[in-house]
Amino acid sequence: MQDLVAHTARINDQLARYGVKFGIYKDGTFNERLFPFDAIARVIDAKDWALLEQGLAQRVRALNAFLADIYGPREIIQDGIVPEDFAISSPGYLAPCVGIMPPKGIYSHISGIDLVQARDGSWYVLEDNLRIPSGASYPLISRDICRRCSPETFRNNDIVDNRNYGAMLREVMDNVNRGGINVIFTPGRYNAAYFEHSYLAEQAGAILAEAGDLYVEDERVYYKSFEGDQRVGAIYRRVSDEYMDPTCFLPESVIGIPNLMSAYRAGNVALLNAPGNGAADDKGIYYFVPRMVEYYLDEKPLLHNAPTYLPMFDDDLAYVMDHFEDLVIKDTAEAGGYGVVFAGTLPSEAREDLRDKVRTNPRRWIAQEIIDFCELPVHLAEGDVPRKADLRAFVLTGRETRVWPSGLTRYSREEGNAIVNSSQGGGFKDTWILKS
DSSP states (O other): OOOHTTHHHHHHHHHTTTTTTEEETTTEEEEEOOOOEEEEEEEEEHHHHHHHHHHHHHHHHHHHHHHHTTTTOOOOHHHTSSSHHHTTSSSSSOGGTTTTTOHHHHHHSEEEEEEEEEETEEEEEEEOOSSOOOHHHHHHHHHHHHHHHOHHHHHHSSSSOOTTTTHHHHHHHHHOSSSSSEEEEEEOSTTTTHHHHHHHHHHHOOOEEOGEHHHHHHHTEEEEOOOOOOEEEEEOOOOOOSOOOOOOOOTOOOOOOOTTHHHHHHSSSSSOTTTTTHHHHOOOOGGGGHHHHHHHHOOOOOSEEEEEEEESSSHHHHHHHHHHEEEEEEEOOOTTTTTTGGGSSHHHHHHHHHHHHHHHHHGGGEEEEEOOBBBEEEEEEEEEEEEEEEEEEEEEEESSEEEOOOOOOEOOOOOTTTOOOGGTOOOEEEEEEEEE
């Protein structure tokens, strides 16, 4: 791997030339910056990966079953596993989606599951991302560039090839396509993940389209083309739920497709991922996922959550208040690493203010035990240094549920910082899965 590390500057230069950037809005301003790449790959052996594969596929199957249930018969609520007021009060729960069964009953076609590995080797799921999880393009293109910069590295290491992601994505889209072309629907150039939208469209052989390129007529979606308008059968949408259709959600949206939901409701187009998936990746609903595995699949969960407490339950609230300084407090309304607070690091006044907020509005918060998760070596100017890192694994559901044999390893660029999100200044690594 040292030969690859020697090419770090060249690799990052190539990534910059390809436009591998991550954009964020801050203080009303759009800023675009490079997503720093570290050439020391995370390595996962075949035995560990086999367990992760099984556990991730199991988890996503249970989450898909929950979504079908919560927008349908709600048996999990009737049986007292998930409280009704808790489930439907989630900001990700969308009433217009009740009663809509997506093509082939699949809600989460592309799932991004965030995990960390504790120092004892155990893996813990930190978060489920079932709406528009991003990040697959980064290890995909970085591996391609690394292979060109140091082909001997990949000849000398027995690594599972990750170049099949585009084919996997296309298979997932083809599986639910209602008759027509496949489209990746982007909000446009100023979206934080625009590079990914265009790159994945190329990899999957799909059309990259913005709202102005698409329209609905007679409850069918069409793509405007110089060669004649084309029927659209599947849309991998990278637009948030509330902006997708101004006639159904936010009327002020200028990046949505009017009447898209009517075409979807009529069964004439597949939407990947299904609108309303936020009902299952709410940080509070996360608490119940191990119970979902047992309830829907009649199996024991293979992967564990971080120990989590819901302050809306009296016993959990009492525990959280008694151990406040030792816990991570997460705002369920936030994402991208925002709203995550290590309570013990706060000044006393700020800590008491947060404690009052949790006590006053317990549904908005969860609390978790701090997991001392692994650090990985990162190559910086001063040498190789340890940094906290997580893993986003990608699980694709088509004819079957499959885990991509790769993943996005994100690391913190600051010593001691456990927030690794790109929106918080983190970098990324490739993830090598060993064949044996």
